[in-house]
């Protein structure tokens with residue numbers, strides 16, 4: 464391990480920025496010329512919501528293992544600590560004579576407030592804190608409408624953002640990490656038991672994912688080579704590998720949105736289809752918009768963005784929610800999506816919309832229940848994007864899909880899984896049904912079901928709700944909400 468002898472170490476606090484390349488905090492710490500202390504703190508704070516779900520924990524293990532390897536290869540060492548950063552960071556500063564502390568901001572209001580308190584404590588005891596932007600491309604406080612208020616509509620937000628968006632070049636990977644002579648002891652990653660054992664329900668994750676910076680870079684290159692040109696259409700086909708699958712890598716900060724931005728620009732300069740690239744960058748824009756919304760409306764995760772929805776009559780349907788969570792609703796596209804989630808920790812965006820819409824509209828379960836379940840099961844669970852997306856589908860969000868536009872999961876299946884391959888893969892009970900019935904097996908003639916070896920109610924469930932009746936009930940509830948909310952005087 465390389466060490467240098469200057470007094471006063473620089474501490475780099477890794478968080479959801481588990482990368483060496485384009486890491487502003489790490490870069491600035493190295494620039495000081497001070498010996499380094501590199502730590503990751505597992506905080507598990509349920510009040511702040513920083514305890515990841517079990518699928519995200521699986522990813523965290525791989526991501527930390529990869530980062531630790533890369534750090535070791537550059538002559539350094541990553542110390543793994545567990546506890547409250549508000550106590551640990553000032554404690555480390557005292558014990559190790561730390562002169563400066565560096566981190567990248569999370570982009571989450573609650574965490575940023577906590578971090579400002581830590582910064583004040585450090586400053587009070589003579590240690591300099593430095594926080595950098597690294598999670599998003601856009602500074603949310605610098606992008607406001609002409610009247611100085613936050614944007615609430617994505618199109619206007621993204622157009623305004625693109626006018627001035629000129630991300631600096633990505634920062635290089637440091638070649639050497641000169642470490643302080645004494646480092647915090649830290650835990651062994653295996654002792655944290657972040658991966659499941661007995662049973663290892665994450666077996667399906669191993670073949671599909673490579674957490675870490677190298678895996679992120681490979682995923683991006685593969686997408687740019689194989690799928691970007693066709694992204695505008697391919698992105699809607701869950702039966703094909705048409706999207707980047709970068710979400711967990713971006714979520715854990717193994718790649719920065721700036722690196723993605725510059726890689727796409729390089730392809731554009733080399734003549735790759737402009738429309739496809741523009742479409743793809745707009746999805747990165749939706750991620751930015753989610754962080755922007757959470758920054759300006761810090762109750763986005765708990766309260767309806769559109770307060771009229773405070774009067775909506777959500778149903779308490781424990782059985783419906785349980786069937787949805789188990790992939791046993793009897794609606795093939797919904798069940799395929801949830802089972803893909805169980806098996807791989809990820810679900811295709813089109814299917815996320817179909818599944819979420821079914822839960823909040825046909826079953827009329829509260830979007831917060833769906834959001835919580837996704838947070839528990841997704842490897843890419845992202846507190847800003849998940850909340851903004853659920854509110855978008857529910858109709859209660861900023862620039863949301865209108866509530867009265869209710870996805871019909873059968874039509875969605877026929878349109879976006881036209882050969883039935885996605886359903887066949889994840890709902891094997893239906894694999895032998897003719898294509899005509901695969902998205903609505905309950906309508907297949909009894910003889911057809913029998914020939915396909917399908918016994919509804921035994922092998923695969925009857926639908927938990929009648930789609931037409933569920934739709935009508937949702938529209939009626941929406942109408943009631945509008946009546947009530949226009950009757951209710953503002954607070």
Ligand SMILES: Cc1cc2nc3c(=O)[nH]c(=O)nc-3n(C[C@H](O)[C@H](O)[C@H](O)COP(=O)(O)OP(=O)(O)OC[C@H]3O[C@@H](n4cnc5c(N)ncnc54)[C@H](O)[C@@H]3O)c2cc1C
Pocket residue numbers: 698706707708709710711713714746747748749750751753810811812813815816819837841843844845846848849850852853856
């Ligand atoms: C109900 C619901 C919940 C969701 N929860 C999450 C979540 O917890 N974490 C998460 O990362 N994404 C979430 N999404 C957004 C989206 O489904 C995923 O980002 C996308 O499926 C990831 O696949 P990809 O990387 O192949 O996407 P690509 O199509 O390749 O897009 C590239 C990147 O853009 C961003 N992105 C893409 N679509 C969206 C979107 N609609 N909103 C915001 N950012 C987007 C992601 O960072 C993604 O990795 C949710 C969507 C819905 C409808």
